[in-house]
Amino acid sequence: MSSSFLQIPIISWMNIKNIPQRLGTSSVAVFGVACVVGVFIGVLSMATGFQRTMLKGGAEDVAIIMRSGATSEMASGLGYAQAQEISHLPGIVRDGEEPVSSPELYVVVDVTKRTTNTSANVPLRGVLSAAFTVRKNLKIVEGRTFTPGTNELVVGRAVQRQFAQLNVGDKIKFGSTEWTVVGAFEADGGLAESELWCDAKVLQEVYRRGNSFQTIRVKLDGADGMQKLKTGLASNPTFNFSAQLESDYLAEQSKPLTLFIKTIGWPVAILMAIGAIFGAINTMYTSVSTRTREIATLRAIGFGSLPVAISTLVESILLSLIGGVIGAVIVYLLFNGYTVSTLNFSSFSQVVFDFAVTKDLIVQGIWFAVIIGFIGGFFPAIRAANLPIATALREV
Amino acid sequence: MTAQAVNKSAIGSTLVELKSISKHYRKGKEKVNVLNELNLTINRGDFLALMGPSGSGKTTLLNLLGGLDKPSSGELIIGGARLDQMSNSQLTRWRAQNVGFIFQFYNLMPVLTAEKNVELPLLLTNLSSAQRKKHVAAALSLVGLSERADHYPNELSGGQEQRVAIARALVSDPQILLCDEPTGDLDRTTADEILNLLQTLNQQQGKTIVMVTHDPRAADHAKTILNMDKGRLV
Incomplete structure (x- = not known):
């Protein structure tokens, strides 16, 4: 008897091959996650770019002396x-x-x-x-x-x-x-x-x-x-003077605006993520619903409820992952290195900087997508696992 | 296919025993009795047709025999195993090893070829890929569909789909084949072909078959016909 673990890729593969039959709803989920990850990376790349510019200017062997x-x-x-x-x-x-x-x-x-x-x-x-x-x-x-x-x-x-x-x-x-x-x-x-x-x-x-x-x-x-x-x-x-490393001074100067961008960026991304989660939930409920008879048949043959649930999660995470990658690639192509200038609150003057879509931000964005996929697939996965087999087998 | 190796001497011994089996559902506050104190014995090698009007309890009985549902009370013993005492996960494992299902609408996986559909139950065993391939080929040959192994369900006729479903039900050499209206979606000629195939499997391979049907002509292919009404055998 093969373990539940080995059943997961088999069922997941069938789910994934089945996606073209549900292209419409699956695309909605992918699009939603792509938007969320795009905005998330986009906003944070602004903060990262600004911070990078500020920190690049600061030497660690130079002190700046100002009035205390x-x-x-x-x-x-x-x-x-x-x-x-x-x-x-x-x-x-x-x-x-x-x-x-x-x-x-x-x-x-x-x-x-x-x-x-x-x-x-x-x-x-x-x-x-x-x-x-x-x-x-x-x-x-x-x-x-x-x-x-x-x-x-x-x-x-x-x-x-x-x-x-x-x-x-x-x-x-x-x-x-x-x-x-x-x-x-x-x-x-x-x-x-x-x-x-x-x-x-x-x-x-x-x-x-x-x-x-x-x-x-x-x-x-x-x-x-x-x-x-x-x-x-x-x-x-x-x-009545104090000395500070130039690098420390500029790091300090970059904090207010970086914090401001992140304070706006995170809530916006989280609000959008909530929307995307509902999109993913809807997509996955549709997926389970259209595959009701298939799932019931697999369960009747002897496939376990846990592999069925996990394979639903796998599909949800995969769709989110595709959305996340699309969002990240688009933001990278559109914004990485894009130059803007904005007012630095600390100096009341403009700082010119480039958006920096860094590897770390992309990784964070992809993790964000995975979390959306996991939450979006969780309840549909439970439904898939608990389908009443006898009734579901007779669904047309 | 290991069906050839069936122990012919076992034919005739008891495979299924139902003792005072009842099944009821709750519909709001109302209790609906579907099976009432049912007693039944099915011997190995039997081909049993269950007939009766809609709502008589025949599909519920089939579901109990297949471990898809549990009785509300009574003893359900198949091949020595007490199904009424098993947990859901034990039932899942039991189904994989002991039952082959044949459904009215075939229930094939549309994204898999005939060959891969037939292989599904074997993926739950420890057989190697080569062994699985051999079993699948034998099962498809038995139902006369070797030539269609790489066809997808939407490339097959209804009769061919049901043959693939029969091959899938047989491939892991289960103790019992459970058929729920296996010809309900087929024309007369194709239905007869499928019923003849089931009959052959019963007579030549010694397969124990329980078939739910509304169709008296289908039931005629069985060795035993049982009629049900209001949850009882009549």
């Missing part, structure tokens, strides 16, 4: 003298005699989005030449860098693609000041590519900031560099 209590660069501030003093604290790499430190100014400007033709906040960062030393991954890929003392801009590749008037040679006005775009840079797809850069001294003058900055980025000297820097900051009672 400031949660973003916008809210921080420090004078030139303080910037100089901080630069000479221990724990910072030196290039000859000079510490590798980059005092920076950070403002937001209105630029027109290409897609909507509406203006949006874009970060304009004023930097000195040290900024390029601190950020090793940043390279000019078109034109040249700005000439100090002039109203020249270099623009991130990502922001250049999404916003108007940012091609090399374009002139663009922020307030009453006109700027010329002289170059574009890439930063491995990191956050810096969402920014415009200019000479810090010029920006100080245009925005009447005197000789002040907002943050300093410093290159840390070895594994204990951060600890030394923190000790140095703490040892001077006139300092």
Whole structure:
């Protein structure tokens, strides 16, 4: 007597071969699950893409120093003298005699989005030449860098693609000041590519900031560099600054929007999944109903009720799986790498990022489909197992 | 096919014993008695036709004999096994080893070829693939359908479908063949062919057959005819 386990593939195979006779209802279930998995992966790929962009920009050997209590660069501030003093604290790499430190100014400007033709906040960062030393991954890929003392801009590749008037040679006005775009840079797809850069001294003058900055980025000297820097900051009672790894800072900055997208994405996906479960239940009840006599015949011949139930679940999970794969493939083809920009709640400026349909998301989406299939097939499977054989055999 | 190896000396000994078998259903608050204190003995090698009007209880009796349903009271013994005391899963296993069913509408799996349909009961045994193939070929040959082994049910006539169903019922060499209106869906000529086949199986292979039918001409092929009315043998 073959075990129940061996009966499962036999009955499942018959169920699956029978699907073409129930193509309509089966397609509804597949379509429903494809939509759910598509939306699920689509929304989460947005959060993943945003997070990836934010995290890519953060180096683990660079510290960002801001005024204590400031949660973003916008809210921080420090004078030139303080910037100089901080630069000479221990724990910072030196290039000859000079510490590798980059005092920076950070403002937001209105630029027109290409897609909507509406203006949006874009970060304009004023930097000195040290900024390029601190950020090793940043390279000019078109034109040249700005000439100090002039109203020249270099623009991130990502922001250049999404916003108007940012091609090399374009002139663009922020307030009453006109700027010329002289170059574009890439930063491995990191956050810096969402920014415009200019000479810090010029920006100080245009925005009447005197000789002040907002943050300093410093290159840390070895594994204990951060600890030394923190000790140095703490040892001077006139300092009211705190240091954070750039990678930690950007991870922190990415949290609110990522959380927001996920908070919306999950409930939407779950609500849709409930709909898809009802679709699957309906499909599987139809499947059991159209196969009533076949199931009863198998039961009469000696096939067990458990294999009959499990094979109904197998069919349901298979249909869901097909839907899940279709949804995942469509979302991957349509959205993976699709570039958008959105407001980062933390900096009140636009971040340009790509949707990232990652392997992990696809796996999660497929598991989601399997769960829908399991729940959708559960009650029909119980019905199949409990069919009254004698009555069902006589169904026409 | 192991039907050839049937123990001819066993023919005539008791195979089925029903002692005071009753069966009732509940229809709302009402109790409907379908079988009333039924006593019956069927010997090995018998070909029994059960006749009677609709609602007389003949199909219910057939279901009890096939282990598809359980009696409300009484003793039901087939081949020494007490079916009335078996659990549902024990009945399932018992059916696989002891009964072959032949239905009015054939009940073949539409997605399987004739050969694969016949093989189904053997998938519940420990036979190897080669052994199964041999048994299936013998069963199909016995019903005269070797040429149609790779045809699907929708490519066969009604009579051919019923022959495949008979081959499926025979292939695992069960103790008893239970036929529920086996010719009810067939024209006269085809019905006669099927009945002749059943008769041959009974006479030459020694198969014990119980057949429910409304058709007196079908019943004439049986060795014994029993009439039922209101849940009793009359």
